[in-house]
Amino acid sequence: MNIQFKKGILEICVLAVLAQKDCYGYELVSEISKRIDISEGTIYPLLHRLKDVGHVTTYLQESAGGPPRKYYRLTESGRKEEHEQKEEWMRFAASVNALLEGKNDAAE
Amino acid sequence: MNIQFKKGILEICVLAVLAQKDCYGYELVSEISKRIDISEGTIYPLLHRLKDVGHVTTYLQESAGGPPRKYYRLTESGRKEEHEQKEEWMRFAASVNALLEGKNDAAE
DNA sequence: GTAAGTACCTTGCTATGCAAGATACTGTGT
DNA sequence: ACACAGTATCTTGCATAGCAAGGTACTTAC
Numbered sequence: 001m002n003i004q005f006k007k008g009i010l011e012i013c014v015l016a017v018l019a020q021k022d023c024y025g026y027e028l029v030s031e032i033s034k035r036i037d038i039s040e041g042t043i044y045p046l047l048h049r050l051k052d053v054g055h056v057t058t059y060l061q062e063s064a065g066g067p068p069r070k071y072y073r074l075t076e077s078g079r080k081e082e083h084e085q086k087e088e089w090m091r092f093a094a095s096v097n098a099l100l101e102g103k104n105d106a107a108e
Numbered sequence: 109m110n111i112q113f114k115k116g117i118l119e120i121c122v123l124a125v126l127a128q129k130d131c132y133g134y135e136l137v138s139e140i141s142k143r144i145d146i147s148e149g150t151i152y153p154l155l156h157r158l159k160d161v162g163h164v165t166t167y168l169q170e171s172a173g174g175p176p177r178k179y180y181r182l183t184e185s186g187r188k189e190e191h192e193q194k195e196e197w198m199r200f201a202a203s204v205n206a207l208l209e210g211k212n213d214a215a216e
Numbered sequence: 217g218t219a220a221g222t223a224c225c226t227t228g229c230t231a232t233g234c235a236a237g238a239t240a241c242t243g244t245g246t
Numbered sequence: 247a248c249a250c251a252g253t254a255t256c257t258t259g260c261a262t263a264g265c266a267a268g269g270t271a272c273t274t275a276c
Binding site for chain 2: 017032088
């Protein structure tokens with residue numbers, strides 16, 4: 001898969017999954033990977049960025065077998081951001097599809 | 109518009125427009141800009157990349173008012189690339205949409 | 217003569233994803 | 247006891263592609 005396509009998109013994917021339930025990083029990788037490849041080297045910096053700007057908060061929780069998990073929860077601004085980015089993606093995808101279909105007139 | 113979204117996509121857009129007709133750089137900017145913002149600082153390096161890998165050839169043509177225009181024409185490999193990247197984009201967009209809609213099961 | 221439009225180009229910056237590696241805990245097999 | 251796989255976190259250095267800002271040069275209009 002073209003790596004470039006994912007630029008900016010993985011952030012929406014993370015926000016969208018977190019909008020449904022709190023997740024820890026490793027879990028997000030496996031959830032998103034069902035549809036789109038994402039590596040751990042991507043998710044952790046991304047989650048830290050989201051925390052830095054206040055779109056998520058974190059809490060630690062023990063796990064049965066393995067180290068403790070750091071869960072991420074969307075904040076209000078995170079939910080707003082998820083909504084806005086989703087809309088922007090929809091508009092963008094529609095524009096690309098129109099262009100690829102040769103509807104270059106911008107009227108359609 | 110989120111700049112990151114465009115990464116890799118503008119190349120498909122250029123290929124798609126060139127699949128319909130030969131264009132010069134400045135013309136491509138205005139064609140694509142009807143749907144998606146693209147700057148000249150993006151298009152010229154992109155066109156040079158496409159030429160380097162053999163997806164396009166060029167020819168010069170006089171213009172009425174202004175400097176001569178450098179037209180770009182798709183090669184066979186360019187047409188093939190256009191087709192493949194279009195398909196990849198469709199698959200990618202479908203995956204993203206599924207994820208954003210919460211269809212995390214990969215079965216649907 | 218100067219501004220705006222056309223048309224080409226380059227340099228330096230930024231953002232994001234990835235591979236590869238480090239760390240550390242648990243459970244299983246030998 | 248020891249090694250290995252799985253879980254779970256993280257960091258460093260690299261590659262890529264888009265953009266802003268600038269430069270060049272030609273033509274037409276004021």
